[in-house]
Amino acid sequence: MSIADLLNAVGLGATGVGSVLGMAGILKQTNAYYPFRPWQLVGHMFEVAVRCLFTRSAFGEVSAAAKLTAKREEDRAKSLVGLYFVFFGFVLQLFGASLLFAGVFATSK
Numbered sequence: 001m002s003i004a005d006l007l008n009a010v011g012l013g014a015t016g017v018g019s020v021l022g023m024a025g026i027l028k029q030t031n032a033y034y035p036f037r038p039w040q041l042v043g044h045m046f047e048v049a050v051r052c053l054f055t056r057s058a059f060g061e062v063s064a065a066a067k068l069t070a071k072r073e074e075d076r077a078k079s080l081v082g083l084y085f086v087f088f089g090f091v092l093q094l095f096g097a098s099l100l101f102a103g104v105f106a107t108s109k
Contacts, residue, residue: 004106011099018092025085032074 051058
């Protein structure tokens with residue numbers, strides 16, 4: 001494995017992990033805004049996105065979900081952990097992008 005291949009592999013891994021951390025951080029930060037468990041939320045978001053793209057009829061369903069969360073309190077500690085996840089995810093994405101950029105210029109002799 002050449003140095004360029006190694007840089008590309010590690011860069012891709014770091015960028016992917018950074019993206020996942022960022023998504024998990026956003027999920028933690030919005031803990032007061034969804035009445036579902038995390039995996040149920042992902043399914044609900046997918047359903048709403050598909051409906052909005054093809055039929056534009058998901059606004060009533062989103063409004064109903066928003067009413068379910070009206071009495072939920074925000075867990076500030078969980079939101080702060082989410083902020084840290086997002087920040088660290090961005091740092092990992094920057095690190096991975098830097099490695100990918102360096103891999104472009106690395107010689108593969």
